Amino acid sequence: MKKFFLFSIGQKYLMGVTGLGLAFFVLAHMLGNLLIFAGDKAYNLYMHQMVNMKASVIVQTGLLTAFLLHIILALILGVKNYFSRSEKYARQASGWKATAWYQKTLIAQGAVILVFVILHLITFKFGAHYEVVYEGKTVRNLFQLVIEVFQKPVMVIWYLIALLILFVHLFHGLSSSFQSLGLSHPRFDSWIKKLSLGYAVFVTVGYISLPIYVFFFV
Amino acid sequence: MVLKLKIWRQEQGQKDGRFESYVLEELSSDMSFLEMLDQLNENLVKKKKVPVAFDHDCREGICGSCSLVINGNPHGPHTGSAVCQLHLRSFKDREEVWVEPFRAKAFPVIQDLIVDRSSLDRIIQSGGYISVNTGSAPEAHSIPVEKGKAEEAFSNAACIGCGACVAVCKNASASLFVSAKLSHLNLLPQGQAEKKSRALRMVGQMEKEGFGACTNTGACSRACPKEISLRSIARMNREYLKAYLSSD
Ligand code: HEM
Ligand code: FES
Numbered sequence: 098m099k100k101f102f103l104f105s106i107g108q109k110y111l112m113g114v115t116g117l118g119l120a121f122f123v124l125a126h127m128l129g130n131l132l133i134f135a136g137d138k139a140y141n142l143y144m145h146q147m148v149n150m151k152a153s154v155i156v157q158t159g160l161l162t163a164f165l166l167h168i169i170l171a172l173i174l175g176v177k178n179y180f181s182r183s184e185k186y187a188r189q190a191s192g193w194k195a196t197a198w199y200q201k202t203l204i205a206q207g208a209v210i211l212v213f214v215i216l217h218l219i220t221f222k223f224g225a226h227y228e229v230v231y232e233g234k235t236v237r238n239l240f241q242l243v244i245e246v247f248q249k250p251v252m253v254i255w256y257l258i259a260l261l262i263l264f265v266h267l268f269h270g271l272s273s274s275f276q277s278l279g280l281s282h283p284r285f286d287s288w289i290k291k292l293s294l295g296y297a298v299f300v301t302v303g304y305i306s307l308p309i310y311v312f313f314f315v
Numbered sequence: 316m317v318l319k320l321k322i323w324r325q326e327q328g329q330k331d332g333r334f335e336s337y338v339l340e341e342l343s344s345d346m347s348f349l350e351m352l353d354q355l356n357e358n359l360v361k362k363k364k365v366p367v368a369f370d371h372d373c374r375e376g377i378c379g380s381c382s383l384v385i386n387g388n389p390h391g392p393h394t395g396s397a398v399c400q401l402h403l404r405s406f407k408d409r410e411e412v413w414v415e416p417f418r419a420k421a422f423p424v425i426q427d428l429i430v431d432r433s434s435l436d437r438i439i440q441s442g443g444y445i446s447v448n449t450g451s452a453p454e455a456h457s458i459p460v461e462k463g464k465a466e467e468a469f470s471n472a473a474c475i476g477c478g479a480c481v482a483v484c485k486n487a488s489a490s491l492f493v494s495a496k497l498s499h500l501n502l503l504p505q506g507q508a509e510k511k512s513r514a515l516r517m518v519g520q521m522e523k524e525g526f527g528a529c530t531n532t533g534a535c536s537r538a539c540p541k542e543i544s545l546r547s548i549a550r551m552n553r554e555y556l557k558a559y560l561s562s563d
Binding site: 100101104105106107108109110174177178180181182183184185186187188189190191192193194195196197200201203269272273275276277278279280281282283286 | 323334384386387388389392394413415418419420421424483484485486487488518519522525527529530531532534537538545546548549550551552553554555556559
């Protein structure tokens, strides 16, 4: 019985686990980014610490693995799901029996997020390399880069669009992960739904605050 | 009242079909939807035309034979009921009504609105049973069942196996059906002996039949005439993992 991950339930377990891992990164990354409000020194020193910590390679490898697995499994399941209905319906279910638009478009949302992450890495991680010296220590001036990037209206708008798409993805994704992992109980189900919504709102508002703050107030 | 029907017609043995339009007049709003189809068929037979084939048996929501998708909704617009329990008063006069079969790769169309749901039967054959010696029925009270478990098993046992969950699911997944059948037996003391092999076999068979995966949209539960909970699917996932980890 070496078939666990060949079955869709096994694949959904993996999607759930990688999804939760990515959701944790997205939260941590957002909280770190909020340091922008604490000024350039706090932001730059924190980012410096993150990139140069010992576990950095492990974290980055884990992140990349989770991201790739999540995408590959989504494609495998997506193809299977597409072909499980050969003839399409002439009319779509409506009202209570309908499937929400944000649940029908998960793959498309994922594609936008993938493009976003690639462009995001090009803009920031592999973007202009400014330096700044604090008490004799030279670190990368990412603060300046963030300010520069979000001075451009196109970037602000693109980030708003991408983050709203990330919002719906996270909102469905978090509660769905719990369900795929078999975590459901009459006592906790409504809390899982609330947690997912709360998490998605918190993360999205947190991220959006950066471009908005930089564009209008810096 | 008058209804303008668009009905899927597909001849036996044919790969494809088409929608045919029929207008029915002088209908009573107290008629059931299936009685309306009976009347249509009488008209067709009188005109020496082939009547519309559709599945039905009990006509009271317990057998799970009826399987129509009406204006995109399996079992029609209402929740918690099968299409045999639908009446024409739920439609507007002169409304256009689209009637399609349940659509899924695992449910090939036999004729018109009748689909072959034996894929669900094969899942039951793979593990949806308990093995007991035949003989006179044992005294019911000799096996104590915890109240909560009895209730939960009972609400899963309510599944009539109609396949509306598959029909409504954007992935044509049978997760709700399989999880209801699995929950029903795995929750009860009588189901314990075959608990693990049941989870492995039923999930394995579901996979083989070509149903899609679960995206946790919940449309299945909302379309289910017996309103079976999504919680059953979480239980199936759990039971499958447990059985997998402890199997040799
Ligand atoms: C306003 C929103 C955001 C800002 C200002 C921001 C800023 C940054 C910066 C400055 C870096 C470079 C860190 C470094 O290499 O030293 C970075 C890296 C990264 N960001 Fe963002 N970020 C935002 C939103 C997001 C979102 C929504 C995601 C994911 C969906 C994301 C995913 C990543 C990833 C994967 C990295 C690379 C991490 C690593 O190399 O370990 N970011 N971000
Ligand atoms: S005909 Fe039996 S459930 Fe509808």
